[in-house]
Amino acid sequence: xxxxxxxxxxxxxxxxxxxxxxxxxxxxxxxxxxxxxxxxxxxxxxxxxxxxxxxxxxxxxxxxxxxxxxxxxxxxxxxxxxxxxxxxxxxxxxxxxxxxxxxxxxxxxxxxxxxxxxxxxxxxxxxxxxxxxxxxxxxxxxxxxxxxxxx
Amino acid sequence: xxxxxxxxxxxxxxxxxxxxxxxxxxxxxxxxxxxxxxxxxxxxxxxxxxxxxxxxxxxxxxxxxxxxxxxxxxxxxxxxxxxxxxxxxxxxxxxxxxxxxxxxxxxxxxxxxxxxxxxxxxxxxxxxxxxxxxxxxxxxxxxxxxxxxxxxxxxxxxxxxxx
Numbered sequence: 001x002x003x004x005x006x007x008x009x010x011x012x013x014x015x016x017x018x019x020x021x022x023x024x025x026x027x028x029x030x031x032x033x034x035x036x037x038x039x040x041x042x043x044x045x046x047x048x049x050x051x052x053x054x055x056x057x058x059x060x061x062x063x064x065x066x067x068x069x070x071x072x073x074x075x076x077x078x079x080x081x082x083x084x085x086x087x088x089x090x091x092x093x094x095x096x097x098x099x100x101x102x103x104x105x106x107x108x109x110x111x112x113x114x115x116x117x118x119x120x121x122x123x124x125x126x127x128x129x130x131x132x133x134x135x136x137x138x139x140x141x142x143x144x145x146x147x148x149x150x151x
Numbered sequence: 152x153x154x155x156x157x158x159x160x161x162x163x164x165x166x167x168x169x170x171x172x173x174x175x176x177x178x179x180x181x182x183x184x185x186x187x188x189x190x191x192x193x194x195x196x197x198x199x200x201x202x203x204x205x206x207x208x209x210x211x212x213x214x215x216x217x218x219x220x221x222x223x224x225x226x227x228x229x230x231x232x233x234x235x236x237x238x239x240x241x242x243x244x245x246x247x248x249x250x251x252x253x254x255x256x257x258x259x260x261x262x263x264x265x266x267x268x269x270x271x272x273x274x275x276x277x278x279x280x281x282x283x284x285x286x287x288x289x290x291x292x293x294x295x296x297x298x299x300x301x302x303x304x305x306x307x308x309x310x311x312x313x314x
Contacts, residue, residue, distance in 0.1 A: 028194035
């Protein structure tokens, strides 16, 4: 290092504002907290979705049925779902849970599982206040759509 | 907590903050703000960069250039609104010669090369990668800048300006 460089390095540098450290720490803490919260939210959502799709009484649909509903050309990994009227209780849908309950002799929970029947939704009936109003047509339309789906 | 702990962040800020502010002020008046963003980015990394100093200078350059672009847009708007006094050049209130004043005679390219090599301790190869030029060009710019600074510092010393 030559004398000129040494001289330059000896010159005072611009001062770091006193508040800079506080601002950095505050903002870093906030952003790290946000990211941590987002991670937890993502994990919770993934778990909820995983549990939801497990608990909802759906079954995989065969590929020809997908084509019949004018869906895009299915790939081998594609899976679609539709209600299974053949299954009457959750025991049939959740055999792994039933076997777990049996294994651990959780009789009460097993009974609840066996008793939980998969009943179709009640048809929507418009409330009294809506009869005759402009919304009535929508409610009737929804009702007829749901009933046609049930059939 | 994911990311860097406050103690490490504070230590790194004390160690690198002044020279990074000097480097950022090559491009913008808001050098400290640019450096703040760099350290926040650093705090969010899961693993520290392999070459921390080079990373800090690179990140500071990007952030400072971003601020400079905003500055230019604001200046353009203010000019259109006929209020040129809204943006003023960097003013110094102290007559004592400091690094920032000494480097004021250099153009942006020379100045950033000098700060990165001398204060940042980056090799000419690293400076070249940082700026997007060859190591030889980085050396040439540095050499030209040092010649100018030599005259400047000699003049200031004769005038008794250095503290």
